[in-house]
Amino acid sequence: MLQSQVSAESLPHAEYDGPTPVLRQWAAPGLATLVAGLPLQRRCMRARQYLFRAGERRQSLFLIHAGCFKTCVISPDGREKVTGFRLRGDLLGIDALDMPHYACNAISLDVGEVWELPVAQLRDSLPDFQQRLTAVLASEIRRDWGWMLAIGTLSAEQRVITFLLDLSARLEALGFSARCLTLRMTRADLGNFLALQLETVTRALSHLQALGMIGVERRQIRIEDPSGLRAMLGTASLH
Amino acid sequence: MLQSQVSAESLPHAEYDGPTPVLRQWAAPGLATLVAGLPLQRRCMRARQYLFRAGERRQSLFLIHAGCFKTCVISPDGREKVTGFRLRGDLLGIDALDMPHYACNAISLDVGEVWELPVAQLRDSLPDFQQRLTAVLASEIRRDWGWMLAIGTLSAEQRVITFLLDLSARLEALGFSARCLTLRMTRADLGNFLALQLETVTRALSHLQALGMIGVERRQIRIEDPSGLRAMLGTASLH
DNA sequence: CGCCAAGTTGAGACCTTTCAAACGCTGTGG
DNA sequence: CCACAGCGTTTGAAAGGTCTCAACTTGGCG
DSSP: OOOTTHHHHTSOOOOOOSOOSSOOOOOOTTHHHHTTTSOOEEEEEOTTOEEEOTTSBOOOEEEEEESOEEEEEEOTTSOEEEEEEEOTTOEESGGGTTSSBOSSEEEESSSEEEEEEOHHHHHHHSTTHHHHHHHHHHHHHHHHHHHHHHHHHSOHHHHHHHHHHHHHHHHHHTTSOSSEEEOOSOHHHHHHHHTSOHHHHHHHHHHHHHTTSEEEETTEEEESOHHHHHHHHHTOOOO | OOOTTHHHHTSOOOOOOSOOSSOOOOOOTTHHHHTTTSOOEEEEEOTTOEEEOTTSBOOOEEEEEESOEEEEEEOTTSOEEEEEEEOTTOEESGGGTTSSBOSSEEEESSSEEEEEEOHHHHHHHSTTHHHHHHHHHHHHHHHHHHHHHHHHHSOHHHHHHHHHHHHHHHHHHTTSOSSEEEOOSOHHHHHHHHTSOHHHHHHHHHHHHHTTSEEEETTEEEESOHHHHHHHHHTOOOO
16 A cells, blocks of 8 residues: 555666756655654545545645645636646645635545644644745745746647656655656646647657657656757757 | 826726636735835836846845736746736745745836835734735635646637736726726737737737727727627637 | 837648547456 | 456547748837
8 A cells, every 4th residue: 555656666766867947846845754743644545536626625734645646626617727746745735725625626646645734733833834834835836837838838749758857856856766657647637737638648658759768658657868858858949 | 107007097997797717816915004004115117127037036025016017937948938917916026935046037017116025024023924925825826727727728819818807807906997908018928928929819819809809909908898708718619 | 210129910831639440458247 | 267348548630720930010219
C-alpha cells in the first residue's frame, strides 16, 4: 500500500542537470517536519477516490504523504479543467483558505495517504504557520503562471516535453528516479491539463519516442535524452 | 491625472444581470479602508512605466488606487506571458510574498496611482492582515484557474467574450459603466493574455461587432447585448 | 507635417482537432 | 480457463480553427 512510484524508485538514479526554465518553484519545504509531532488524522486513499469536491464544506487542509492527486475545477456549464497534479509534500485545499467550501475537486490517481491538518490549531501553536501558508499560496500562483506561459507560448510537443521535465524534476526531488517515471494520469487528464486533446498527447509522445528522446510503454516513460528534450524547448518558434 | 476610466465613468450606468460563469472571485474587499489611516507612501505612475520588474529586490506590496496595470512573466528564453490586468483595489507583488525578489513585471497601462504597503508594519499592527493576504492569494489562484479553464476549453471568440464580460463586471464593481469600457491594453497584450495572436483578437472583436453584440472603436468597447454574449458562451462546443 | 506604433483585413499554410477504427490491457462471469 | 465487456491508448485521414505573412489604414506625437 502507499507504494506509489516504487517502480520508478527501483530504477537507477540519474543526473538532472539544471532546472526546467520556468516551472521551478515548489511549495515551501519542511511543512511535513513541522507537523511531525502533532496528532494528525491520517487518511488512506484508493485510486479514483475523491478526497473532496468543490462546494463541500471545507474542514481542513490535507498534506499529501504518498500518492498522486489531480485537482480540477468545473465550470457551471460542465467544462472541466485539471489545474494540477500533486505529489507528496503538496497541500490540498489551500486555494479555498478564505472560503467555507472547497473550490476544486481533489482526486486520488493511485493508492495514497494524506494527513489532515487542523488549520486553526496549527495557526495558534506554530508561530509562522500562517506565513508558511502564504508562501505555499504564492508559490502555487507562480507555478500556475509558469503553466499559463507554457500553454500560451509552446507547441503541443513542447508542452508535453515541459510536463515530462517538470514531473521528472519533482519526482527526483522526492527521491525517485528522474529518468524513469510512471504517469499516474490518463492521456485525457494530461491533455486537459496541457490544453490539448488526448490524441495530440499520444502523438507527441509517439513522436518523441521515434526521435529517441524518450521511451514510452503505456504509462511508463523513460527519459532517454534530457538535454535533447531541453534543446527542443529552446528552439521555440515562439509559437 | 489619475483619471483613468473617466471616459467610461462619464457614461450612463447600466445593468449587469448576473456574474460571469466562472471568473467570479475577487480579492478580499476592504483592504483599502483598512489602511486608510496609515501614513502610506503614494506613488504616481505614467503609462508604460514599470512599477517593478521581476528579479528586483522586493521591498513592499502595492495597492492600486487608480489606473490599470498588467503583470507579466518572462521565461529565460524570452517568451512573455501577461498574467493579468489589475485594477483599483488589486494588490501587486503578492506573488512574491515569500521571496526576496519580485516574480513578475508590473507595468502601468495608463496614468495611475499606487499605495505602498509596509508589509512588516501592517503584519504587526493589523491582527488579521496576514489572513487577509492569504485570502487575496487564494482568490488569485482561483482567478488564474478560471482563466486556465477558459483558455483550455473555449474558442478564440469565446475567450474574448469572457474577457469582455469579466472586465465589464470588474469595472462595474468599481463604480464604472458595465456597458462602455475602455481597453487600456493593446491587442497584443490582450492576445497574449488569452493565448491568441493579436490578429485573432481583432477578428473576434470585428465579428462580434458585425453580429451587433458590441461596438468597437479602437479601444472603446460598447457592450450592446450582454445576454447575447453570455449565450455565446453557453453554446460551447466544448472545444 | 511626417513618422511610427497600433489596428484592421485578406489569403494561404499549418498545426491541432475531430471522427473513426483498431489494439491492448484488466476485471468479470460463464 | 477462457470469452467478453469496457476503458485507455494508438494511429490514420480529413476538416477546421488559428497562425503567419503581408498590405493597408488610422491616430498620436515629435
